[in-house]
Structures are given as structure tokens and as C-alpha cells.
Amino acid sequence: MVTLDTVMHQPIVAVAPRTTAGEARKLAQHRHVRHLLVVDKADLVGVVCVCDLRDADWSEPVEERMRFPVMTIDKQASVHDAAAILREQTIGCVPVIADDSVVGVVSRGDLLRAGLPPDEVLGTHVCAACGRYHDVHPYRLGPDVQFCEECLDRATPASDDDEVGGGD
Secondary structure (H helix, E strand, C coil): CCEHHHCCECCCCEECCCCEHHHHHHHHHHHCCCEEEEEECCEEEEEEECCCCCCCCCCCEHHHCCECCCCCEECCCEHHHHHHHHHHHCCCEEEEEECCEEEEEEEHHHHHHCCCCHHHHHCCCCCCCCCCCCCEEEECCEEEEEEEHHHHHHCCCCCCCCCCCCCC
């Protein structure tokens, strides 16, 4: 059985709740990570993804955008257990715990690199246009139709003059 301690990211990259979105985005870019743990003193209080900060004002504190309560998993858990949490909770990462301390983070990408099949890790959490699994959100067509932020940004909004079903 492959356990999380063999596939998780270490060391963790953490910020304080009052860290600005701009500082957090720069840190994530510099450290080549997508997820930052939000820690207050020694307590894990949230997780923030760069996609959560995408449209944030640069001076806005990350505590305004972080996700909480935080779902965690034991480092001896299997990669399949982690995949189930990420898929069912539609989250991109889960902090890994040992002896009541955060020792790492496991993400969807970590599990895919560990060899798990995409449908086990991602479920339907994949962009319908490009196949990406980062920054994917349900679209107004229903929860089964999802697009990444990049594809949504590139899409041209329909105008009131557009004819449904028209064109070639």
C-alpha cells in the first residue's frame, strides 16, 4: 500500500491569516506551489489556493479567501483514501498530519504522479473544454459541466443578438 508520506509535498508553505493576497500569490509563485496553509500561531486555520486569490484585491488578507474548516489526513493513510477526500470534497489538496502536527500536503497532482488513474483522483472535476484540473468550477449549465478559469476567461460572452443554434 502506497502511503501519503511517500508522495506528499514537504516542507509545507504557510502564511499567516493577515498575509495579503499579493504577498501570498508572490510566495506561491516563488515556491512553485498552488496551495498555502494558513497558520495562526501553531494552529492550522485554513487553506488557500492561488485560484482563491485570483480576483482578490492584492491588499486583501488571505483569511478572507481561505477555506475552512480544514480537512486533514494521517500520513499513514493510503493514496486512495486521499483521492477519495479530494474528489468527494472537491478540494485541491489536503494537509497531512502526524502526531498532531502538519508534516506535508498532498494534492491532486501528487496523486496523479503517484500513478492513480485520473477518474479516481479527479472524478468529474475536469475542465470540459481543455481537460485541465486546476481552477475548475461548476458552470451554470449544471454541476456536471465544469470549466477552468482560463477557459472561462477566453470564452466570449453571448450577446442578446446571438441566435441560439445559429451559425454553420
